[in-house]
Amino acid sequence: xxxxxxxxxxxxxxxxxxxxxxxxxxxxxxxxxxxxxxxxxxxxxxxxxxxxxxxxxxxxxxxxxxxxxxxxxxxxxxxxxxxxxxxxxxxxxxxxxxxxxxxxxxxxxxxxxxxxxxxxxxxxxxxxxxxxxxxxxxxxxxxxxxxxxxxxxxxxxxxxxxxxxxxxxxxxx
Amino acid sequence: xxxxxxxxxxxxxxxxxxxxxxxxxxxxxxxxxxxxxxxxxxxxxxxxxxxxxxxxxxxxxxxxxxxxxxxxxxxxxxxxxxxxxxxxxxxxxxxxxxxxxxxxxxxxxxxxxxxxxxxxxxxxxxxxxxxxxxxxxxxxxxxxxxxxxxxxxxxxxxxxxxxxxxxxxxxxxxxxxxxxxxxxxxxxxxxxxxxxxxxxxxxxxxxxxxxxxxxxxxxxxxxxxxxxxxxxxxxxxxxxxxxxxxxxxxxxxxxxxxxxxxxxxxxxxxxxxxxxxxxxxxxxxxxxxxxxxxxxxxxxxxxxxxxxxxx
Numbered sequence: 001x002x003x004x005x006x007x008x009x010x011x012x013x014x015x016x017x018x019x020x021x022x023x024x025x026x027x028x029x030x031x032x033x034x035x036x037x038x039x040x041x042x043x044x045x046x047x048x049x050x051x052x053x054x055x056x057x058x059x060x061x062x063x064x065x066x067x068x069x070x071x072x073x074x075x076x077x078x079x080x081x082x083x084x085x086x087x088x089x090x091x092x093x094x095x096x097x098x099x100x101x102x103x104x105x106x107x108x109x110x111x112x113x114x115x116x117x118x119x120x121x122x123x124x125x126x127x128x129x130x131x132x133x134x135x136x137x138x139x140x141x142x143x144x145x146x147x148x149x150x151x152x153x154x155x156x157x158x159x160x161x162x163x164x165x166x167x168x169x170x171x172x173x
Numbered sequence: 174x175x176x177x178x179x180x181x182x183x184x185x186x187x188x189x190x191x192x193x194x195x196x197x198x199x200x201x202x203x204x205x206x207x208x209x210x211x212x213x214x215x216x217x218x219x220x221x222x223x224x225x226x227x228x229x230x231x232x233x234x235x236x237x238x239x240x241x242x243x244x245x246x247x248x249x250x251x252x253x254x255x256x257x258x259x260x261x262x263x264x265x266x267x268x269x270x271x272x273x274x275x276x277x278x279x280x281x282x283x284x285x286x287x288x289x290x291x292x293x294x295x296x297x298x299x300x301x302x303x304x305x306x307x308x309x310x311x312x313x314x315x316x317x318x319x320x321x322x323x324x325x326x327x328x329x330x331x332x333x334x335x336x337x338x339x340x341x342x343x344x345x346x347x348x349x350x351x352x353x354x355x356x357x358x359x360x361x362x363x364x365x366x367x368x369x370x371x372x373x374x375x376x377x378x379x380x381x382x383x384x385x386x387x388x389x390x391x392x393x394x395x396x397x398x399x400x401x402x403x404x405x406x407x408x409x410x411x412x413x414x415x416x417x418x419x420x421x422x423x424x425x426x427x428x429x430x431x432x433x434x435x436x437x438x439x440x441x442x443x444x445x446x447x448x449x450x451x452x453x454x455x456x457x458x459x460x461x462x463x464x465x466x467x468x469x470x471x472x473x474x475x476x477x478x479x480x481x482x483x484x
Contacts, residue, residue: 061199064211064241064472074175075213075472077192078199114208 003143003166008126011142012040015124016047018140019093028091029056030124033108034063034079037096039157040126044095056090058083065107087116093140097155099125102136127166129153174473178290178297181306182347190315190351196469197316201462203240213472214243220273221247222264222289223300224280229436230300230310233460234277237467243275261285265292274476278302294477298470304338310435311344313466315352317459318389321431326353330433331382333415334393334443335364335404341435342393346373357385360393360415364404379415383424389431389455392417392443408442417444422451431455 019028030048032041038059045057060083063076094108105123112118124140129147143166147153150171156163174189182190203209219238223231231247238245250264268276268289275296278286283303290297301307322328330349336342336358346356350370357374358365359382365375376382395411405411412418417425417432422445425432432444432454440446448454 064213069213074475078196078472080199080202110212114211115206 001145001168001170005164007143008164008166011126012043012047015126015140015142016044016051019044019124020048020051020053022139023053023091026091027054027056028093029058029085029087030093030095031058031060031083031108031112032095033104034059034061034081036155036157036160037094039159040097041095042159044124056085058085060094060108060111062104062107062111065111067103067107081111083115087112087118090116090118091120091122092118093122093124095124097126097157098153099123099128099136099138099141100131100153102132102134105136106134127153127155176474177476178286178299179308179470179474180287180290180297180299182308182311182344182351183306185308185351187351187353190312190348193312193466193469193473194316194319194352196473197312197462197465200240200468200472201465204461204465210240210242212242214238214241214274217241217243217274217476218272219243219245219275219277219471220268220271220295221245221277221300222250222268222279223247224250224278224285225301227279227301229460230279230463233463234298234300234309234467237464237471238275240464241468241471243471246273261288262292265289268295269293275471275474296474296476298467298474301340304340305343307340307344308348309463309467309470310341311348312470313459313463314345314391314433314435315348316466317433317455317462318349318354319352320458320462321455322388325349327355328353328389329355329357329385329387330389330391331357331359331376331385331387332391332393333359333382334395336360336369336393337364337366338396339393345391346370357382357387361404361411379421383421383428386428387430389433390417390425391433392438394435394437395439395442397439408439412442412445416442417448419445419447422447426451426453429453433459436460 030041030045032038061079061081063078122139125138126142128138128141128144131149148171152169154167156165158164174192221231235245273295277298277300279300280302283305286297286299286302299306299308332342349356359376362377432448434456
């Protein structure tokens with residue numbers, strides 16, 4: 001069930017291909033969600049740029065928009081969001097590593113709207129593992145994995161974790 | 174960092190201070206967005222309990238709390254309960270019943286914020302108590318200092334004025350030393366404590382202090398409304414001896430020394446007019462950074478949860 005470097009590269013390629021097809025010649029922006037979504041977005045960016053695609057790039061920290069701050073014993077450490085282009089009127093693709101409940105994406109949409117009014121927002125994820133708790137669906141998916149609600153899906157990336165792998169820890173039943 | 178209250182700088186470790194200063198950075202970034210507000214404290218209540226008048230600190234906390242989407246109430250003490258003779262204990266009981274999540278306290282008495290912190294589940298932030306501490310001022314000073322000097326170790330700050338009665342001097346000295354900055358004090362002999370923390374240099378002569386080559390000169394406000402005035406021969410004399418006069422300003426400009434001041438400035442006392450337009454005056458930056466630093470504090474404290482909380 002676990003996947004390595006090759007499988008991940010393939011997934012990123014697939015995402016890049018689908019995005020190119022959709023946006024042929026049209027300007028858009030990639031915004032990666034901290035943490036690891038930014039790393040996936042960077043890989044997409046370099047693949048897309050290699051294909052001659054021009055795009056804006058940004059990183060979003062959604063900590064302040066999380067809906068579970070009340071339930072945490074310590075608030076997550078904030079990092080800077082880096083969005084230096086005008087969000088107003090932009091076509092934005094949010095990028096994350098794993099799509100699960102959809103709550104992170106909900107937070108990200110709220111955070112993004114506070115930077116301006118984008119013309120449109122789409123969602124690209126490296127892994128979709130299902131079990132949404134909100135009505136949110138991705139536009140681009142690298143890999144879909146069948147999981148149980150309590151399974152744990154972990155993405156490791158070279159720049160943050162030293163290795164490219166997707167691990168699925170099955171819940172003890 | 175897991176803490177319920179922020180009462181002073183002494184009890185914070187260097188790591189905790191640096192975490193708070195790090196957290197202030199993304200908050201400051203928000204100020205350039207079209208929407209400056211974030212929902213982190215939505216549904217939380219912040220109560221400003223100021224027993225002592227303060228427009229600046231109060232507004233700064235109010236803006237910080239509102240930008241975090243908290244509801245803010247100003248409990249205007251001098252005009253209400255104290256006049257009616259309500260005891261501190263009764264006030265605390267009232268606050269506890271209001272179920273506020275954060276209480277910002279300023280008081281003439283040293284230690285009151287600590288008492289309130291022990292008695293309530295709310296997170297208590299000391300906004301200045303007597304001559305004891307003013308931790309959020311110290312944090313905004315540290316944040317401002319670090320923006321200019323990202324490597325703080327071995328840098329030098331000269332704090333000028335009535336050190337003895339100043340909670341700003343006490344807290345800012347503590348914080349600077351914890352982040353590796355060398356601190357010196359300059360002021361009239363009786364107002365510069367002889368037994369300060371180890372390693373703090375003591376000057377009573379301006380020229381000698383400047384020869385120490387500080388990176389930042391931090392001018393304390395002369396508290397006209399407090400007792401300080403009686404220690405100085407006159408305000409003119411203070412300006413001549415310890416203020417940044419027109420002449421001294423030239424030297425500061427030539428050396429590229431930065432100027433800080435907690436505000437509000439008494440022009441012609443702590444500094445001459447020209448300093449206000451100086452490109453290395455950080456005084457206005459301090460005001461802006463005060464909001465970011467206080468947002469970082471509000472965001473980092475956890476009401477009612479930590480081990481130092483009341484039962």
